[in-house]
Amino acid sequence: MTPPVGFSRSGGGDETAGRLRYRLLTGPDDHAFCERVSQALAEGYVLYGSPAITFNGINGTAIVAQAVILP
Numbered sequence: 001m002t003p004p005v006g007f008s009r010s011g012g013g014d015e016t017a018g019r020l021r022y023r024l025l026t027g028p029d030d031h032a033f034c035e036r037v038s039q040a041l042a043e044g045y046v047l048y049g050s051p052a053i054t055f056n057g058i059n060g061t062a063i064v065a066q067a068v069i070l071p
Contacts, residue, residue: 022067023040023067024067025037025040025066026063029062029064033064037068044071045070046070
């Protein structure tokens with residue numbers, strides 16, 4: 001999914017009151033990742049698009065990603 005005009009995947013230059021307008025949270029599918037997403041939601045971010053998941057065959061872990069934006 002392509003971010004709306006004015007949003008940046010890298011966050012370069014797109015900041016609102018010191019916070020990035022677009023963030024892509026990634027990491028192992030574990031409790032800590034869920035806490036990071038929950039914290040972003042508590043800070044006023046909203047989910048953007050569907051989550052993604054892939055499997056790391058080397059160490060057997062699932063890696064997940066979730067985009068969040070400031071409305």
